[in-house]
Amino acid sequence: MSKLKIAIQKSGRLSEKSINILKECGIKLPNGISKLKTAATNFPIEILFLRDDDIPQYVEQGVADIGILGENEVYEKNKKVAVIEKLGFANCRLSLAIPKEDQYLNLEYFNNKRIATSYPKILSDFLNKNNISASVEEIGGSVEIAPGIGLADAICDIVSSGSTLLTNGLKEVETILQSEAVIISSKNLTEAKEAILNQLLFRIKSVRDASANKYILLNAPNSAIKDICKILPGMKSPTVLPLAEESWSSLHSVVREDDFWNIIAQLKNLGAQGILVSPIEKMIL
Numbered sequence: 001m002s003k004l005k006i007a008i009q010k011s012g013r014l015s016e017k018s019i020n021i022l023k024e025c026g027i028k029l030p031n032g033i034s035k036l037k038t039a040a041t042n043f044p045i046e047i048l049f050l051r052d053d054d055i056p057q058y059v060e061q062g063v064a065d066i067g068i069l070g071e072n073e074v075y076e077k078n079k080k081v082a083v084i085e086k087l088g089f090a091n092c093r094l095s096l097a098i099p100k101e102d103q104y105l106n107l108e109y110f111n112n113k114r115i116a117t118s119y120p121k122i123l124s125d126f127l128n129k130n131n132i133s134a135s136v137e138e139i140g141g142s143v144e145i146a147p148g149i150g151l152a153d154a155i156c157d158i159v160s161s162g163s164t165l166l167t168n169g170l171k172e173v174e175t176i177l178q179s180e181a182v183i184i185s186s187k188n189l190t191e192a193k194e195a196i197l198n199q200l201l202f203r204i205k206s207v208r209d210a211s212a213n214k215y216i217l218l219n220a221p222n223s224a225i226k227d228i229c230k231i232l233p234g235m236k237s238p239t240v241l242p243l244a245e246e247s248w249s250s251l252h253s254v255v256r257e258d259d260f261w262n263i264i265a266q267l268k269n270l271g272a273q274g275i276l277v278s279p280i281e282k283m284i285l
């Protein structure tokens with residue numbers, strides 16, 4: 001039987017979360033993973049552990065069918081692969097940073113400057129698009145130290161909190177790209193592999209929808225139920241059950257994590273009491 005081959009990062013920021021996503025989808029991996037290649041015990045997939053830089057190429061060539069990696073790496077490598085799902089972790093941005101004492105007005109600052117980066121393609125495209133002529137110095141890592149040692153005037157690198165920039169005397173002045181972990185896929189999967197991929201994507205979506213939502217239970221006077229239903233639409237509509245106490249009901253629904261605090265305040269104003277909120281493990285829409 002054919003198996004879908006998934007490439008994930010061997011060791012680094014994406015490794016644990018990539019494995020966790022598969023586990024949350026109910027996919028069991030054998031203990032003591034050899035860290036080269038392993039097969040799930042209860043789902044037709046095989047996992048290849050690679051450097052994230054190599055994943056786009058392997059997916060393009062069909063050595064792996066799909067891969068999990070940061071969008072930054074996908075766009076830098078520019079291989080013939082399709083981005084098929086965003087995964088909501090490893091959020092970061094690719095930014096330009098300059099010595100913090102320099103004054104910055106606009107992109108023209110970078111004209112005739114040397115910019116160190118591990119993302120020469122994305123940076124060159126960005127500079128060309130904006131008609132800036134700068135020299136791009138490609139370096140493999142520790143880009144943030146380049147200005148301090150006189151290797152470059154500025155850098156283009158991954159930023160999340162910005163603390164690495166600060167400790168190296170740099171300030172972020174432009175964002176080139178927002179990035180998160182995504183799934184990329186080969187453009188020519190067999191029908192059998194496509195079917196496995198669809199099952200996997202279905203599971204991933206259920207897990208992601210569940211973690212973006214909370215299950216909410218509350219008690220409310222019957223007179224407030226109509227208004228509460230308007231702010232708690234739920235999956236179809238809320239469940240309303242009568243309480244033993246007359247003219248009160250219990251209401252069950254689903255609320256988006258993002259809206260949560262805002263909604264709780266409104267519910268209390270409408271007279272809701274005994275509000276309970278719990279996580280949802282899986283959610284099938």
Ligand code: ATP
Pocket residue numbers: 009010011012013014050051052053069070071072073090091092158159160161179180181
């Ligand atoms: P490899 O050895 O596999 O080539 P790497 O050193 O290129 O690893 P990591 O540092 O593990 O890569 O980062 C992997 C990905 O995680 C990056 O390509 C980026 O998408 C994301 N990432 C990098 N830094 C951060 C950060 N500070 N916060 C959030 N996500 C980040």
Ligand code: MG
Pocket residue numbers: 051052053
């Ligand atoms: Mg890498």
